[in-house]
Amino acid sequence: MFKQLAIFAGLGIITMNASAQAFEGKVKNGKTEEPALVMVYNYPQPIVENAFVAKFTDNQLTGSLNKDFRLYPNAVIPEISKSKLDYYFKIDPTAKEKTTVYMVMHGAGDIEGAELLGSRGKSFLENMAAEVKRSHNITNIRKQETLLVEEEEILASLQKEQKELEEKLAANKAKQEAQQKIVDSQKMMLNDLKAEIN
Numbered sequence: 511m512f513k514q515l516a517i518f519a520g521l522g523i524i525t526m527n528a529s530a531q532a533f534e535g536k537v538k539n540g541k542t543e544e545p546a547l548v549m550v551y552n553y554p555q556p557i558v559e560n561a562f563v564a565k566f567t568d569n570q571l572t573g574s575l576n577k578d579f580r581l582y583p584n585a586v587i588p589e590i591s592k593s594k595l596d597y598y599f600k601i602d603p604t605a606k607e608k609t610t611v612y613m614v615m616h617g618a619g620d621i622e623g624a625e626l627l628g629s630r631g632k633s634f635l636e637n638m639a640a641e642v643k644r645s646h647n648i649t650n651i652r653k654q655e656t657l658l659v660e661e662e663e664i665l666a667s668l669q670k671e672q673k674e675l676e677e678k679l680a681a682n683k684a685k686q687e688a689q690q691k692i693v694d695s696q697k698m699m700l701n702d703l704k705a706e707i708n
């Protein structure tokens with residue numbers, strides 16, 4: 511059975527400063543609170559979640575969603591530890607453009623670098639800011655690509671409409687020219703008839 515590592519010195523929630531650093535705090539898990547590393551990202555929850563899922567997919571880690579937590583059991587996150595740990599992530603939208611990520615680590619036995627897990631975990635969460643920004647940029651690129659496709663379709667529709675109108679105008683002009691010949695012929699016939707009675 512896994513028992514929680516004692517990796518946190520003080521468990522009081524430390525307010526984050528302006529440099530967006532990870533800090534030690536607590537997260538509610540069912541009816542109990544657990545010590546966790548906490549990081550606030552200035553992006554919406556789907557952006558942050560995509561970044562974390564992409565990161566773990568790149569590292570070939572398979573997770574599952576368990577209530578409010580993403581669980582990665584027996585996982586190795588090299589930036590934190592080369593030993594297998596159970597990682598729990600809660601990705602919580604705290605405002606429209608802010609998301610709080612809580613990371614809980616469980617393990618047992620001889621954990622490589624156990625005394626550094628807290629600081630490495632904080633560094634991991636802080637370094638994820640670049641991945642979150644990348645996720646945000648990719649999302650914006652996809653939105654822009656979709657918008658561009660829609661605008662290109664509107665332009666293509668207008669160009670098609672113009673072509674159809676130009677074809678109608680060309681057909682109309684040909685009909686006008688043919689009709690003008692008929693009108694000219696009828697005028698000549700009328701003039702000839704008038705000439706006969708004079």
